[in-house]
Each structure stands twice: as structure tokens, then as C-alpha cells.
Amino acid sequence: MKRPFYHYVTIGIVVLYLIIPLLGTFLYSFATEWNHTVLPEGLSFEWYQRLFSDSRFIDAFIRSLLISLGTTAIAVLIIVPTVCAVILYAPKLEKYIQAITVMTYAIPGIILAVGLIRSYSDFQLSKILIVMGAYFVCVIPYMYQGTRNSLRNINGAALMEAAEVLGASRWGAFRHVIVPNIIPGILVSALLSFSILFGEFVLINMIVGTRFETVQLYLFAQTSKSGHMASAIVVCYFVLMALITALIIKATSSRKTKKRAAPKKTWFKLTLPKKEAVKS
């Protein structure tokens, strides 16, 4: 079927609208001077060199990584078993989990930050811990959805019963039967959670501030100093997010092919698509 010409025009305009700022940022991060010309006057790696030799950036990057990875890991360890237990053994409690997941959307970031500071200022708690606690709550919806959907897909309750009748303990059944089958789903949720936390600015800025400078805070500081540097940071950030997105796509799509083809069960295969193709 031939589509009318204006379809292409509309899509073209939307794509341009979306891509021009990215392209501009990308070019600006490589530009030497770009003031009076349509295209940059020259290209160089200067800004990237300066960025990666700036220990402040490296430190900020490590801090972001630590706080996001740490919170995600804690979330996986606590939320996944909780959701599994609720869905398999106490489905009546599921509505409370659902209520919690909605709550995190209902409260605006500013109010959350002020509220957290006022509630916890009396305790001698590290501000970073407070932020991590808030982050944990923020990722509950993603972890909950991912775990629940994976369990539903494999009919977890029936598999648990089958394993128990075959002589497995509850823990054994969970470890050998449930976990291997929900790992792709958990992986997606974890990556999603990680990328959301990595880009978080409001809470960390309001509660901890520049004493614990993350990539987002560093970026904010740089925007007032050098547009080139800020652009370089944004490009780096996009590259990281693109990588995570690619991983998510790979994880979800290999889950689909699993239904048809016959890959091995370990999640390493998620990173080895070629082997899979040979097998199928």
C-alpha cells in the first residue's frame, strides 16, 4: 500500500524536531568555536579530554554509579522476594503493594525532599542514606511490575506446587524453578531502575546538595561555566543510556525467542545472541 506523501513529511518533521537538539549537543561537544557560523569552525576532542582528566567528573561518575547500583541491588534483593512471596502465598496482600506503587507517583519531588529532610533531620542519619531510602521507594513500581509479570507468565504458583509435590522445599523450589525463569524480567526492571536513578536530580540536589556531587549535579554546575563541557557530559550520559536500553531490548527480545527457540537457561546467553541463533 502506498502511503500519502504528507505522512512522510509529518514523520520527517517530528524526527527533525527530536533529533536536532541531540545533533546540536553532539556537534557542540566536539566544536572548537561555534558562534557566527552555521556549522562549527573546527572539531576537536578537547572537551572530552578535559572532562575525563577532571577528577571531579570521575568522582561524580563513580558516586552516581555507586548510589544507583547500590540502591538497585538492595531493591532487587528486598522487593523481588517480597513480591514473589505475596503473589505465591498471600495474593490478598497484593493490593497494598499496588497502593504503595501508586503513592510514589502521587507525591511531587519537592514535597518529598522537604518532607524527608524535616522527618529525618532529628536523627543522626547520613543524608545519602536518606536519599537511597527515597530512591528505593521510587523504584518499587518498576521492580514490582517486572517481578509480577514474570511470575504470571510462567504461572509461578503452579510451578511451585509441582516442585513441592516432587519433594523440593519451598526455598529449593524458588531457587531452582522460579528464579531461573524470572531472571530476564528482573534484569529489565533492574536496568530500568538503574537508569532512572542515574538521571535523578531533584532529590539528591535538595537533600544532599554539592557535598555529594553526582553526574547530574556536576552537569548542573558545568552548564553555567562551559556549554561545550556540558554538551560533552550529556553525550556521555546518552551513550550510557543507549547501552542500557540496548541491554533491555536484548533481554526482552531474547525472552520472546526463548518461547520459540531453545537457548540455554543462564542469563549469560542474553549477551551471547549469536550462539542462540546457531542453536535455534
Place this chain on the structure above:
Amino acid sequence: MSYVAIKNIRKTFNDQTVLHDIELSFEKGELVTLLGPSGCGKSTLLRILAGLTRQDSGTISLDGKDITNLKPKAREIGMVFQSYALFPNMTVLENISFGLKMKKEDSQTIKNKVARMIELTGLEGKENSYPRELSGGQQQRVALARSLVMEPKVLLLDEPLSALDAQIRKKLQQQLRTIQRELKMTMVLVTHDQEEAMAISDRIFILNQGRIAQQGTPNEIYARPANEFVAGFIGNYNVLTKEELARFIPNVANWSHSIYAIRPEAFTLKKDGKSYEITGLINQVSMLGNITRYTIQNDKMTMMIDQLHQTQSTLQENESRTFFLREEDIIPIA
């Protein structure tokens, strides 16, 4: 004492009693069927036997041992689920050896037992396939092998064949029966398919609304339905009140019962001993393969009659015919 004895099992879900003090028992090596319409409580009873659902009251004993409060894994009872519940992350081989691994048997024993099961269920060549690569019938056989390999004292099967198409179902029914006889395995089959129950059971328990409506061998149940429910559920019995019967057979007024059941194949076209004459207008003819089913009508009352299929069908629609019915084929029900 019976091999398996279930006493006074009662179960209530949200104020609704699904099992009313069920009592049933059966012997070692028997294949018994719990037969009933959906919602009669047969699956719940099976889950209680397996230890997956807790009864409100009552006791269960197996091989002289009280297993009422034991966990599923301590009962030495196997179960094949309606959905098969095969582990999607494991191959056929891994699925079948799962239970033995959990029991920490040594690997040589596991290998031997699993190989035997694969042979018995005809799964050779599928050892390294994943469940999703198998057909429904093959998945069913993996589920069966996975339970059988544990050598349970009793194997429970929850509508194991209901998801398969008719031809494979018939074949697997026979295979199930053959395996059961070969291993002398005690099996409890839950089904809503009366033909399936008739075909493979040693004994049938018919459940209706949480109560046992009748128990007996397939023959006993088919020949002598004990009540109106069983007569209506088994075969294609004509169930008639005395008044309705009076339209076909005169002078039934002094008969003792008020409801009677007649098998549709009990009618003959030739007189045979002491028989009643049943006359009516044939108003429907349907061809069911090896039999032809006629509906005859007399004074607005209809009766179903099955005749073995003949190459030259002698009966036509809108034809008035007389059939003969032996006295003992009119079964008093209530």
C-alpha cells in the same frame, strides 16, 4: 484397612461448602476416577489428597499411615497437573530428574530411573528438548514421567488429558492404563469426561455438589445408576417420571417408583422375551458414526433410541415405529 482411606473430609471456601464429609477408600494398584461436572469438588479433593489445599476437618491415611497433616513432599504422593506445570527452564531430562535430584539420589540411580521412564513413556529422542518445543501430548507424557519416576505410592492426575484433542486423548488414555497396569501403580484420576472414566477406571466415584453420588465399577455404574443425577450424567439415559412413562407404556400406575431410567441402546426392533412395546413417531435422526440416534415422540414426550448403524437404514423421519424394551432395562431410580 484400605490402602487409601479418606474419612469425613470437609472443605469450605468463603462460607460455601465444596466437600461435605467425603468418605472414600480404595485399594493398592487400583485406578480410581473422581468423576463429576465442573464445580463438584473433585479437584479440591485431589488437592487435599496431595496436601496442596488444607481440609477443614477429616483424616487421610495411606498404607496404614496417617498423612492428614503431612507436607506435600512427605506424603509420597505424585501429582500430574492439568496445566502440566513443566519447568520451562529445564529440558525433558532435567524435568524428569528434578524430583530425584531433590531427593539427593546418586547420579547413576537417577540416570537409570530416568532412562527407564523415558522409554516407558515413549519420549526417546526428546531428552534435550525444552517443554515449549513439545506438542501437548508429549508435554503430558513428560509430566507423567516426572511424577512416575518418583515411584509414589499414589499418583494423582488432575484432568490430565482435557487439553488435548480427541484422537491423542484416546491414545493417551490407553497408554496411561497400560503404564498403570505395568507398574501396578495406584492412581486417582479426576475427570469430567464420563467416557474417559468408563474406559480406563477400575472404580469410579461420581461426585455431585461435594457429595459422592455413587461409587462402583464402570459396569455397575452404567448398568445401575443409583439416582437421577447419575442417570442424567452417565451415558445418555432417558430419565422419565412414572407419568411420562405412562404415555409409552400403559398400566404403569401400580409401579412402585416414581422415576425410571432407560438406556437408549436397550430398545430393539425385534421382540425378545418379555418386552414392552414402545410406539412413537420418529422425529429426529442423527448419525453418530457407529450408532444412529433416533428421537421418537408420543403425546409430546420424547425418548432417545440408539441403534447400531446399518448400511441400509430402515428407519425414516416421520415414520411411526414400534420398539421393544425388556422389563429389566427399565431401571427404577427413585
